[in-house]
Amino acid sequence: MVDPFKKPATSITEQIALLQQRGLTINDHASLEYHLTHVGYYRLAGYWQVLQNDPVKHTFIPGTAFENVVELYNFDRELRLLLTDAIERIEVSLRSLIVNTMCWAYGPTWYSDPHHAEHAKRYDENIRSINAELERSSEDFVAHHNRKYGKSEHPPAWKTMQVLSFGTLSKVFSNIRNNLPEKKTIAQKLGLPTYTWLESWMVVISVLRNYCAHHCRICYRKFNFPPKELIRSKFPWIKNYPTGILKEHLYFQLCVVKYILDRCAPYNRFSSQLKQLITKYPSVSTGRMGFVPEWEKEDLWQ
Incomplete structure (x- = not known):
């Protein structure tokens, strides 16, 4: 009671x-x-x-002192702004990669075809979400499409994917049939071995995106979705992995963002901006966010 x-x-x-x-x-x-x-x-x-x-x-x-509270609040606010900018670039890239790769192979409305889905139940759930988000959309291109072509069929993916939430987009990708080679191709274009990593990392980025969008605290937070570990890569990555519970803290999440960002926006300043932000607020503990010793010397953060 x-x-x-x-x-x-x-x-x-x-x-x-x-x-x-x-x-x-x-x-x-x-x-x-x-x-x-x-x-x-x-x-x-x-x-x-x-x-x-x-x-x-x-x-x-x-x-x-209250000044310590304000420092932590301001640090977290500025970190969310930095992440929002990075995730926006990642999100745009993912939409483009999925649209271009899948439309070229399976046509403009591939996402409407259940034969391209791994799980029937998830397909039905995704279609309901897509329909709801299209209905809510106030984008001119959606209204124009409906006026000209009607609503009996879905718009092509290059229109539809633009109005989906990142969460729905990640679910659509996750439910692409696993034996379709294009699913692996999309992941490899982002420097990942295959789709299982991208499925995991899209969840990580989606959760971070939602925290940032709703102005939630992200520093000193434990995350329930630790990223799938990438043991080796031909691109700059980390050698000193967080262990134990540290895998559920912010540092590992930031590594995922930086790695994907480097593939879709190679001239980004995320690394230098993060280092500047940490230097600006010395009272904020990087250890409590899961940062490993000498993290800034890792190849990923150069």
Whole structure:
């Protein structure tokens, strides 16, 4: 049996008093009041909770100041912006690779044909998602297609794939029949041995994308979908793998993003920008994000 929720709303003044009571050092009351007003207590709580030493009493580690919370918040915000830019490039590339490769081999509406699907049930689920996303779309090219050709058949993939969420796109790719050679070809164009790696890594990127889109904290987070390990590659990669639970932390996810980004946008500045960001916020612990010692010397990060 669950308890009824009885916590009352609190004022900014009451929130400040509670934080002081729990041991947070406040050097600049104006800054704290500003952040509580324009960022919000509950959003900031996602950051100061990792600086507390008692998950029940919510007391802070001795010496923790609100400036530490702001640094962590700003670091995470800037990291999400960096990732959003990288993932946008990856997403556009994936859409293009899937469309070009599959349309050339199986025609403009290959995704509508169940014979190209590995699992019938997933095919049905994907078609329902595709139909819903096409219906919701306000893109001019979708409306023009419907006016000219009607809705009795799906638009060609080069139109449809543009309006799908990245999550739906990854599910469509994952359910392409495994014995179709084009599925492996798409993965190899991104430097991966075969489609099983790309299926895994697309989930990783999709989850990261959703966290970034919804402004969720990504630093100091444990991820439930560790990437499939790439043991060797002809392209720059990592030699020192995160082990144990560190595989579920952010560093390994960032390695996946950087590797794929290097294939579809080879002149990107992701590595240098990430290093600059970490240098800018020295109080943020890379160890708590799963970064291995001397990670910056790995071939991938050069």
